[in-house]
Amino acid sequence: AARVITMRPDAELFAWWLADLVLAQSLRWPRPLPLLIAQAFGPAFRREAGGKRIRPGEKDFERAVCLALAQAAADACRLAAELSRRAERLIAVAPKLRAKGAGDVIQRLLDDDAVSGSLTTKNPSRFAARRLFERLQQLEAVRELSGRTTFRLFGL
Template sequence: MTSLVPDISDAYETLPHLPAWVTQGHRETPEDVAYLSGATLSHLHLVFTRDDVPHGLLRERLALRAAELGVTHSGRPERAPDLRDAVNLLRDGDLPGPAGEVYLAWRRAVERPISVASLHRALPGHALEALELWLAAGQGAPVARAAGVLEAVLAEAPRAHLAALILADAALAQALGWSHLVPLLSIGLKRADLRLTGAQLHLACHRALHIAGIEAVQLLTDLTRRTARLRAVAPKLRAKGAAEAVALFLTRDAVAPTALPLPDRAARRLCDRLVQLGAIRELTGRDTFRLYGV
């Protein structure tokens, strides 16, 4: 019996795996922690230079993860499915709610190259001049620079956790030569870590980057495999607007059929077809108001 899904064995080159001594390394001393975080960042930098990985989709998934953790730390009950609904099912004139605003901030922070203007778009509640000063507050190597930004923001605005984490991850990305912000510190840091200063905060940032970097590499490996499958089945699609729809799925965490450049019925048929081909998944488990993603 012929498979519905084309062979994708040659569709992408397997990404290099993190060695076991990094993923299973013991963070027993400050030197161990710094060494392992450096090794993890070096590996991330290596895979981020590749053209065959879905950079935009990775940033979107990590933005969702960062938003979920931030909302959890603030004591709110919303989780990833709720955040997806809050943003992707918005209608004109609707408000996303406090948790949805956090998710929107992260999405805006990761979707454009880093600049003070793009960060202000994500954090409109803070003055452009303040964001510029905070982003320049860190000095030294990448992790020290990011920790310095984190500390500077929270010293001036102790409750501005969202701004502090977005700016710290932006400073880290800039120091590493990345064009876009990648949520890492925001995923690895614990709420209690945000009360630390000086050397203790630097150490917490190293520990956080080791943890979050491993998660990011594992996610990127999975997304690269999944997007290769989507690209492989794309030539089988005959619907007008299918190419534009595939482009959305390759860059967005979740897509509602109504967001696709097709009539409603055609959009739902295309989503069902892509699910049948194993190229995307239905993310909600609902019969109505469905969302789809790689």
């Protein structure tokens, strides 16, 4: 990240994304996780509360990277635990659903980050899918993610 930012200061976000990619390859992960890029403007890179950001090449930059990585890993673990609890809740309410194709919708919710509220598959129509998602919300098995009324996204 420091090398890329030194060469191209305007490509800072790309540099952090690239740092996450290099980290994943170094640890032989199948996919990179957005760890450092999520912390790039976080408190680990501040000298003091509200102070200037620590930039590459400056004193304490390596320490800030280590702190940011530790904070990102802790955040990722908390998020994984929350998603696991939500997935268990979704699986637990599945037998309560009588709609055709509910199993397909539940599998999509477990497989994807977000699912359109007007999801159309071979079994539920988009209206039936909308009712199914409303039922899942009532059972607190899914959350509405978009905050919009016209095009809604649901997920764990």
